[in-house]
Amino acid sequence: MDNQVSVRQLVEDNELKIISGEEFVDSKFITVSDISRPGIELTGYFDYYPSERIQLLGQTETAYVEEMDSETKKDIFQKMSLDDTPMFLISRNLKPAKELLQKAQENHIPIISSKLPTTRLSSLITEYLDQQLAQRQSIHGVLVDIYGIGVLLTGDSGVGKSETALELVKRGHRLIADDRVEVYQQDEKTVIGEAPKILNHLLEIRGVGIIDVMNLFGAGAVRSESEIELIIHLEQWDQNSNYDRLGSGEQKQNIFEVEIPKITVPVKVGRNLAIIIEVAAMNFRSKRMGFDATKTFENNLSKLIQENTNNKKD
Structure with missing residues (x-):
């Protein structure tokens, strides 16, 4: 089944500790990122119990449980x-009640612990699950980090995306993914891209083969993931096409459903694509900071036209 995370994976990826139920962590799966803090359930109200969520017990819940008699604890935890129910998660390395240990074991539910405070632990696990459970799609392209901006290079096969990425890496930028980029939506405004595990740090150059970028250029030449902030589409030069020369035709x-700015760059013999893409990323960052060369040009042009018009009137 897609979009699920095993308890084992959650434990290993987040440095958690298994208190009990080691034998169940591989067969228990988390399918939702929401986490439940079962305060009202501990009072005996179960009409809307979200049993499919991780059940997180913090200091407040643990202190409340300590005030119950043993039979009430057994009934509640049953x-x-x-x-x-995928697992019970306990913060601050608190000691679980023996009744919880008993009922969790009887019902094949692992109990997991963390040293983190409850709120911080909840945020950490929720963010992790949001990423792991997010809907994903695969895009044909190359993702490169240029001056901290995630730039997705797209275009037909053979147009030079990988070779351009290699030149960018040589110029000090970082490769995230080549050929296939796995993307997922982090929030309403953010799309994240990463490489499939089998292609991590690898780049395919026609005539050379597969190269390991981290091995050749060092750990600073790669990055595991990046927000996709700009798309640069490479296409073969067509003299009949009307390419944007001023940068005013925003795509x-x-x-x-997240709108990402896009630039189309024509590929032609003699053009240094790496430098063009590098400058495009710098210009994008400049615009985001409020400096738009196109608007400056248009304003200067308007002033010149106005001055000429006034001179003719005089």
Whole structure:
């Protein structure tokens, strides 16, 4: 099944500790990123119990449980231990009640612990699950970090995307993914791209083959993931096409309904694509900071036209 995370993976990726139920962590899966802090359930109210969520017990919940008698604890934890309950998570390395240990074991639910405070732990796990459970799609292209800006290079096969990425790496920029970019939506305005595990740090250059960028250029030449902030589409030069010369024709491309700025760059013999793309990224960053050379040119042109018009009137 897609869009699920095993408890084992969650534990290993977030440096958590298994208190009990080691034998269940591979067969228990998390399918939602929401986390439940079962305060109202501890009072006995289970009409809307979100059993499919991680059940997080912090200092408040633990202190409340300590005030219960043993039979009430057993009854509450039995009701909380359903088939689809993936795990109990305890913050601050707090000691779980023996009744929780008993009922969790009987119902094949692992109990996991963390040294982190409850709120911080909840944020960490939620962010992790949002990323792992997010809908993903694969885009044909190359993703490069240029001056901290995630630039997705797209275009037909053979147009020179990988070779351009190699030149950019040589110029000090960082490769994220070549050939295939796995993308997911982090929030309403952000799309993240990363390489499939099998292609991590690898770049294919026709005539040379597969090269390991990290091995050849060092750890500083690669990055595991990046926000996609700009798309640069490379296409073969067509003398009949009307290419944007002033930078005023803004394009957008939707990925997961997030609009991302897009630039089309024609590929022609003698053009240094790496430098053009590098400057395009710098210009994009400059615009984002409020400095727009196109607007400056248009303003200067308007002033010149106005001055000439006034001179003719005089």
